[in-house]
Every structure is written in C-alpha cells, then in structure tokens.
Amino acid sequence: MRTGQVKRSVLGLAVAGLCLSMVMNLCGCTLTGRRTLRLGIYAGSPWQVHESSGYEYIDEAIARFKANHPMVDVVYESGIRINDYTQWLDDAVVMGEVPDVFVMPDEKFGEYASLGVLKNLDSYLRQDDSCSESDFFPAAVQSGKYQYSQYALPYMMNPRLMFVNVSLLKEEGLNVPEESWTPEQFLALCRQLTRDLNHDGTPDQYGVVDYDWLDLAEASGLDLFSDDGHNVDLRGDQVRKVTETYRQLTEFMGSQTEREVLMEAGRVAFAPMSYAEFITYNPWPWKVKKYSGFDWICISLPQASDRTIRYAGDSL
Incomplete structure (x- = not known):
C-alpha cells in the first residue's frame, strides 16, 4: 500500500x-x-x-x-x-x-x-x-x-488567539492585557470579571469560556511527553501547580456548551479563538457579522514569562 x-x-x-x-x-x-x-x-x-x-x-x-x-x-x-x-x-x-x-x-x-x-x-x-x-x-x-x-x-496552520471583549473590560474599569500577560494575570482578571449580576446565586458574566487544562499546560510550558512521544509524566510540582491553577480558573468559567451564546451576548471577557474564526468574524463591514454588539479584539494567549514559544493551534 x-x-x-x-x-x-x-x-x-x-x-x-x-x-x-x-x-x-x-x-x-x-x-x-x-x-x-x-x-x-x-x-x-x-x-x-x-x-x-x-x-x-x-x-x-x-x-x-x-x-x-x-x-x-x-x-x-x-x-x-x-x-x-x-x-x-x-x-x-x-x-x-x-x-x-x-x-x-x-x-x-x-x-x-x-x-x-x-x-x-x-x-x-x-x-x-x-x-x-x-x-x-x-x-x-x-x-x-x-x-x-x-x-x-x-x-494549513490555524493558530489560536485570545478573544477579548474590550467593551466588557472597559465597563469593569480594566485595560486590555499586554501581549506578555501570564497565566497568573489571566486568572486574576477572570476572578475580577466573573459576576452574579442578578443576585440569584449563579454568575451571569464570566471571565472565560472554552479554555481547557491543556491550554493552561501549554501556557505554562509544561512538557508532558518524552522526546520520543512514548511516555507521559504527570508527576512533579509543575503539574500540580497547573492543576491547582486550573481548578481555580474553573470557578470563573462559563459552560463550554454555551460558548456562542455567552460570546454573542457579550457576557464573557475571554475565549480562545482560532485565526480562521477571527478573520471570518472580525468586525469589519465586509466580513460576516458576529459578536457585533460590542468592541472586541484578539491578542496572544497568556504564557509564562520563562516559557519557550511553541505553536498553539491546529495543523493539516
């Protein structure tokens, strides 16, 4: 064959x-x-x-x-x-x-x-x-x-970026993060931005949606696989740190199944977004209209300051 x-x-x-x-x-x-x-x-x-x-x-x-x-x-x-x-x-x-x-x-x-x-x-x-x-x-x-x-x-390469709801950050008196922002700064912003607006005991506004543990592992520069790709090591202080940080982050995270609803309603501050989605829906008159009721941009995903830059996204 x-x-x-x-x-x-x-x-x-x-x-x-x-x-x-x-x-x-x-x-x-x-x-x-x-x-x-x-x-x-x-x-x-x-x-x-x-x-x-x-x-x-x-x-x-x-x-x-x-x-x-x-x-x-x-x-x-x-x-x-x-x-x-x-x-x-x-x-x-x-x-x-x-x-x-x-x-x-x-x-x-x-x-x-x-x-x-x-x-x-x-x-x-x-x-x-x-x-x-x-x-x-x-x-x-x-x-x-x-x-x-x-x-x-x-x-093709389809890098991942971070969608930022600029209008929501402004309403909360916050600035758009610098390109060099870290996972710790990301967590702090998500904590500040998650709110129960109608006081029913459930958040109506979230810091982030559709951000998973592997995103945080990548942001932290965590190497899980051996060089030959045959073994995975989930031991060590760095793995525990990433796991604990992600546990905290989930407290400020909207449901993944509601990603589109939350984003279109402007009720989430951050969401990973592929470059393909960005160039299709970014708010210009000749583009497909989506997420158009507020100002938004895309910036780099957060990453540890000592992290070696690697590609985050999909490939074909």
Missing part, C-alpha cells in the same frame, strides 16, 4: 497551492511514463468557517505540478464534505485505496503513521532541492514528524 504506482502517502497541500506542488513533486520525482496521481481532498473549511477558494488553490498547485510532470495525470474526487472526509479516508485505508497525496486532519496523523499508511519522506526531502523543512514554519513541520522522521508536510 505504501509504495503503489506512485510513492504514497503524504499529507499534502498548502496556502496558495505552492506547497501542494512541492509535495506532489516529491511523489512524482521518480515517475516515468504515463501515470496517474490521485489526490484526497475535501470540500469546505476544516475549521467550520466560510471557505470559497479551496479548489482554486488545488487547481493552481496541480498546474504547477503538471508543468514539471506533463506525463502524470492528476485526479481527485471533488465534493467530499469535510464532515464525511475522515470516514472516507478511513474507508480508503481499509480497502487499500489510499490516495497518493492527501489532506489529513491533525488528529489522524499519529494513527496513520503508526499503522504504516504514510511514506517516510526523509530521503525525498534530502534529494529534492525544491523542498525542505526550512520552507515551513518550524512548529508546523514538527507536527508531521513521527519517531524523529518526517511523514507529513503542513497544508
């Missing part, structure tokens, strides 16, 4: 189609004669926001590839909805019909790499001057490594 008509299988694609053509070149660099290269691609955005130009990027990438490999026909099945794509891909793996180059949700990478579905790209990256790890953001390319080898290249 891993070495069919063409070298399979790789996580492909990238913004504006440039990196897709680079990945496809890795697959096509040893092909001779008339061949067919099959792509696995979904329709729509992986992050549930409006997306209208995905196939344009793909077609541009195919054109770049075809210019260098005129004897290779590139085909893909269009119209696979994002919600159906993972099952479609799993079925292809079971049937031995994995596309030669395919987009893969980040959460499937470890499973597919461990099952031997993916092709080790190390040797191809070494021999191809047009494509190397240095062409990508370091944290993104790192997410495609398995047991120290490269099995995938990034298509």
Whole structure:
C-alpha cells in the first residue's frame, strides 16, 4: 500500500497551492511514463468557517505540478464534505485505496503513521532541492514528524488567539492585557470579571469560556511527553501547580456548551479563538457579522514569562 504506482502517502497541500506542488513533486520525482496521481481532498473549511477558494488553490498547485510532470495525470474526487472526509479516508485505508497525496486532519496523523499508511519522506526531502523543512514554519513541520522522521508536510496552520471583549473590560474599569500577560494575570482578571449580576446565586458574566487544562499546560510550558512521544509524566510540582491553577480558573468559567451564546451576548471577557474564526468574524463591514454588539479584539494567549514559544493551534 505504501509504495503503489506512485510513492504514497503524504499529507499534502498548502496556502496558495505552492506547497501542494512541492509535495506532489516529491511523489512524482521518480515517475516515468504515463501515470496517474490521485489526490484526497475535501470540500469546505476544516475549521467550520466560510471557505470559497479551496479548489482554486488545488487547481493552481496541480498546474504547477503538471508543468514539471506533463506525463502524470492528476485526479481527485471533488465534493467530499469535510464532515464525511475522515470516514472516507478511513474507508480508503481499509480497502487499500489510499490516495497518493492527501489532506489529513491533525488528529489522524499519529494513527496513520503508526499503522504504516504514510511514506517516510526523509530521503525525498534530502534529494529534492525544491523542498525542505526550512520552507515551513518550524512548529508546523514538527507536527508531521513521527519517531524523529518526517511523514507529513503542513497544508494549513490555524493558530489560536485570545478573544477579548474590550467593551466588557472597559465597563469593569480594566485595560486590555499586554501581549506578555501570564497565566497568573489571566486568572486574576477572570476572578475580577466573573459576576452574579442578578443576585440569584449563579454568575451571569464570566471571565472565560472554552479554555481547557491543556491550554493552561501549554501556557505554562509544561512538557508532558518524552522526546520520543512514548511516555507521559504527570508527576512533579509543575503539574500540580497547573492543576491547582486550573481548578481555580474553573470557578470563573462559563459552560463550554454555551460558548456562542455567552460570546454573542457579550457576557464573557475571554475565549480562545482560532485565526480562521477571527478573520471570518472580525468586525469589519465586509466580513460576516458576529459578536457585533460590542468592541472586541484578539491578542496572544497568556504564557509564562520563562516559557519557550511553541505553536498553539491546529495543523493539516
């Protein structure tokens, strides 16, 4: 399965189609004669926001590839909805019909790499001057490594930011946090901003919503996994500190199931927000209107002052 008509299988694609053509070149660099290269691609955005130009990027990438490999026909099945794509891909793996180059949700990478579905790209990256790890953001390319080898290249990155309800902070006499704010400052602000406005014993206004323990672990620079990714260590003072801080934070946190209601009503000060959501809903006249009854911005997520900067977000 891993070495069919063409070298399979790789996580492909990238913004504006440039990196897709680079990945496809890795697959096509040893092909001779008339061949067919099959792509696995979904329709729509992986992050549930409006997306209208995905196939344009793909077609541009195919054109770049075809210019260098005129004897290779590139085909893909269009119209696979994002919600159906993972099952479609799993079925292809079971049937031995994995596309030669395919987009893969980040959460499937470890499973597919461990099952031997993916092709080790190390040797191809070494021999191809047009494509190397240095062409990508370091944290993104790192997410495609398995047991120290490269099995995938990034298509898109979707960094996480922090939504800030500026109007709510002003009402409470508070300033927007500095970009260098820490988890401790974040906790203190959430404590100040959570209020029971109608005095019924239940908060109506919250400091934060949809912020989980792993967010805080990342903010604190907590390394849970060993370098080889095989072991998890939940012992130690730092883990206990993060756990206790998060326990306190939950006292000022709205229900995750009410995220949209709380945000649209302007009754929460902070919420992690993906970059895709930000550029779709930020308050400009030509954008989709959402969270429009108050002023809001996005800033960096809080992080410990001595933390080594790492990528927080989703990758494809």
